[in-house]
Amino acid sequence: MSGHIQSTELKHWHETVPNELRQHLVHTIVQSIIPGTQKATLIEPRLQNVVNFARSIEEDYYAASSSRSEYYRCIADKVYQFVKEMENIREGCRNQDIYEDITDRLARL
Numbered sequence: 642m643s644g645h646i647q648s649t650e651l652k653h654w655h656e657t658v659p660n661e662l663r664q665h666l667v668h669t670i671v672q673s674i675i676p677g678t679q680k681a682t683l684i685e686p687r688l689q690n691v692v693n694f695a696r697s698i699e700e701d702y703y704a705a706s707s708s709r710s711e712y713y714r715c716i717a718d719k720v721y722q723f724v725k726e727m728e729n730i731r732e733g734c735r736n737q738d739i740y741e742d743i744t745d746r747l748a749r750l
Contacts, residue, residue: 654709663699666716670695673723 671691672678678688698719706712 650704652707654706654712655703657709658703658712663703667692667695667699669720670698670716670723673720674727676727 668678668680671688674691674695675688699716702712702715702719706715
């Protein structure tokens with residue numbers, strides 16, 4: 642996940658956000674999609690699509706936000722959205738497992 646993250650239009654508040662922080666926020670987005678992801682694993686080819694997706698989100702918010710606080714809020718909202726979506730997916734899988742277990746047991750009666 643190395644490399645400099647570019648922006649097309651420089652805004653005054655952009656000077657207050659170091660590139661290292663932007664890279665950290667990309668990693669935070671990746672972690673919200675794939676919990677437990679370590680920074681060292683972000684260079685693995687199998688994660689590149691997720692990293693590129695997260696970087697795209699960060700770059701879009703960086704370019705579109707009119708202030709540092711708006712940028713942080715947008716990133717936080719997106720991370721929260723991903724976390725909730727992943728919780729719903731995990732809960733759905735658990736419910737599906739429970740449903741299948743119950744139907745299997747009923748079928749054996």
